[in-house]
Amino acid sequence: KLSFPVKMLKWHYRSRHESLINVSNKEFYDNELLVYPSPSHNDSELGLKFHYNPNTAYDRGSSSANPKEAEDVVEAIFEHFDRYGDTKSLGVGTFSVAQKNAILEKLEEKRRERPEFEPLFSENKDERFFVKNLETIQGDERDVILISVGYGFDNERKMSLNFGPLNQDGGERRLNVLITRARQKCVVFSNFKASSMKLTANPPHGVRALREFLEYAENLTMGAHTAEEHNAAPFEDAIASFLEENGYVVDKQIGCAGFRVDLAIVDEENPGKYILGITTDGKMYASSKVARDRDRLREQVLEGLGWKLYHLWSTDWYRNRDLGRKKLLEFIEKSIKETREEQRIAREKEEKRRQEAEKKAEELRKKREKELEEERKKEEEAKAAALGENVEIIPPDGLDFDDDIIFVSKDELDEFDNDDFEFVEESPSDFVDVVDEPMEDIVKESPSEFVVESDIDEEYSAFDxxxxxxxxxxxxxxxxxxxxxxxxxxxxxxxxxxxxxxxxxxxxxxxxxxxxxxxxxxxxxxxxxxxxxxxxxxxxxxxxxxxxxxxxxxxx
Incomplete structure (x- = not known):
């Protein structure tokens, strides 16, 4: 048997927010992954979110799904497309095939109601929309992922700890794949919280990991943006004090999982985001083993995540303190101006995209209305063409007709004007006959050789x-x-x-x-x-x- 050396790849690049990978890093990688922090730590557009709805129920019967949760997911799908159009890719992951099918069924109904969104479901896109269960989602990643647990409390508010594939051997690996598919944002839909999972002494790893995942999704308290055991160096404390004296709000040691930004200035107009990150030649800088990691790779990755960075050398700070401080303050003010301009452009761009989406949706709605009107006209033309043709109607059980009931158009009444048939032009609207859905301007032959003209959609009855x-x-x-x-x-x-x-x-x-x-x-x-x-x-x-x-x- 051949054996090969094993090397773990520790740098994690997919997730644009550390909350998307923190649970997997702890549960499956022993916290050995190096995860870069995001410049947004409380952003509705990024990270792990928990959608808790206790008013849904898991059906333990024939469907083995949660139909109301499926409706919630479908609503979120259309909200996503309404907000982002095709600028952010989207996928849905489920814990079971039954829940996947329930979502697809609800989605099909919604698509018929909202035909203007149909182009966004195109299969010709590079990253097309999908709905997959956790056994088949391997290899797929999207900007936004919606996860539907499906399992949980039933209509009697009873809950089982049977989560399908998660309870089996290797279930934890399937869970790991499912919860790491998102680049920017992951929303978890569930009708129960982690506290409702009363685990046994030795639960399957997949079930235990699910509890950790739901608890973190609800509270986001697994070390993100904390400074536990990562106290700032005296040099960093001195910089923070100087900035606070000049009116800025400063956080220290931002991030977790092996990589941190030394200092960051909070955007006071958007408290969940940072205006600027400050790196130094302190502890974090010294931990990089090669110059390439220190000087280029780290800065490249952080800027790719949206950070604005300023590197401050300790020698410059202490040797020429006044100049060093002046340069730092000038760079901060420049960064603030750039950030405000970027935010303005982003708002304008979003507003333009929204208006274009509304215009496109209106065009599609009008197109669909025109198609429906054309279909209605064709049906009316077909109906008009059918008038005048004899249509045989089978009478219900218990009625003995001498002749068949026939439908004829009003213009053809004269053809039946003979000894066997007499006509009354205006019979009572509730006259007799056995026709479930009479058409307008029709004549019916009765069992007693009595023919009348009827109004449309009347209810008829007949006996002997x-x-x-x-x-x-x-x-x-x-x-x-x-x-x-x-x-x-x-x-x-x-x-x-x-x-x-x-x-x-x-x-x-x-x-x-x-x-x-x-x-x-x-x-x-x-x-x-x-x-x-x-x-x-x-x-x-x-x-x-x-x-x-x-x-x-x-x-x-």
Missing amino acids: DFVFHDDLAEEKTSDAKNINKESVFDKEVDIKKDTDDLIVDDVENVKDNAVVDSGNDLDINVDDSEIVDSGNDLDINVDDSEIVDSGNDLDI
């Missing part, structure tokens, strides 16, 4: 006979040939027999407020006039007119 309704009474008829709305269905007509219903059989013609004898005992009271029952005949009293009984005839 037709059922009619008006505001006053309910009438029932069968085998009707021609009924005029103004007779049977006028609100002033009150039809009664021994029961609340009237059975009208074989009616030949009902119109103009007249009723033809149907062969049954039938009394009709029109306009509140008196009813006269003539036995087997039909008597009607209209407008207080005299009633004459003519035997088998109808007198009005």
Whole structure:
């Protein structure tokens, strides 16, 4: 078996903020990584952030996901694109395949609602957007990473310490990969805090590391921007005192994890950022083993992270103190002016980008509205073309139709005007038939050879006979040939027999407020006039007119 010498690569360059690597450095690299500090220690745009939402729930059932947390992540995705457009790359990492799928499902719904963002999801970009689980995210890095834990409290506020792959052998390596994918910012979504993880005496390394990660994300108290065991040298203390006497706020020993900036002047207009970093030939400078590290590499990396630097030699400070102090103050004032100008340009650039994004979004919205309008017109044209064509409708169970129900256009009514069909132009809106979604201007053939024109979107019902309704009474008829709305269905007509219903059989013609004898005992009271029952005949009293009984005839 061959063996090779092992050399650890200690310099860490990816993370633009030390909080993005601190947990991994402690848990997996024994704090041997050399991590450069950021000139922003309390910046919303940089570092590790914790998004805690206890109002979400992990589904232990069929989905094995947290759908509400997935919605939170999708909202954050669109907030990112709305703010940065394509200027900062974005990726999403999850602890499980189920949570990845839940996010993709919610994302698809949101993309349909916000088509103006579609170009930002293009797969042709060098660093395209992705959603991946922790087993497949290896090798990917983005400016911003959103991490969805997914696991946690369920609907009954119970929580298991089963975190899928993290509980398995090698789970800690998968976690290490997932939490180190971000260059600038990482946001962790969870419905529980580290304090809710009640660990056993010997938990899996991956689960223990997750607890450390969540605790640090919540509190950011793992040594970032602290001076523990790294007290400033007397020379550095003297410089700090001089600057404070001149009205500046100074921090000492900025950073952690093997590399620190000796002194830094706080930007009082932006307290989370530093105006200037001051390096000296003190302890940190002497710790570099070669001149290349001291003089070029360190300065190069720090400036790449956004630092403005001033190197102060102790010999210059003590030999020509007045000149050394004057140069330092002048450089600080110059740095402040440059910083303010850079901040102004950045604001203008951001405002311009925002306006361009809004303009582009508006153009895309109008384009989408135009596409939807064209689709609607095509549907209407197709619907109009379909009118006039016979469409067979299968009647529901329990109804026996002599013929099929058909739809025809209003213009084609004359084609059906024969002995079998009579038409009523304005039937009651709640007339009979069995059509779930009637179209406008249609005619339906009923089981009793009675055809009516219907209004759109009315609800119909039919049984063995037709059922009619008006505001006053309910009438029932069968085998009707021609009924005029103004007779049977006028609100002033009150039809009664021994029961609340009237059975009208074989009616030949009902119109103009007249009723033809149907062969049954039938009394009709029109306009509140008196009813006269003539036995087997039909008597009607209209407008207080005299009633004459003519035997088998109808007198009005």
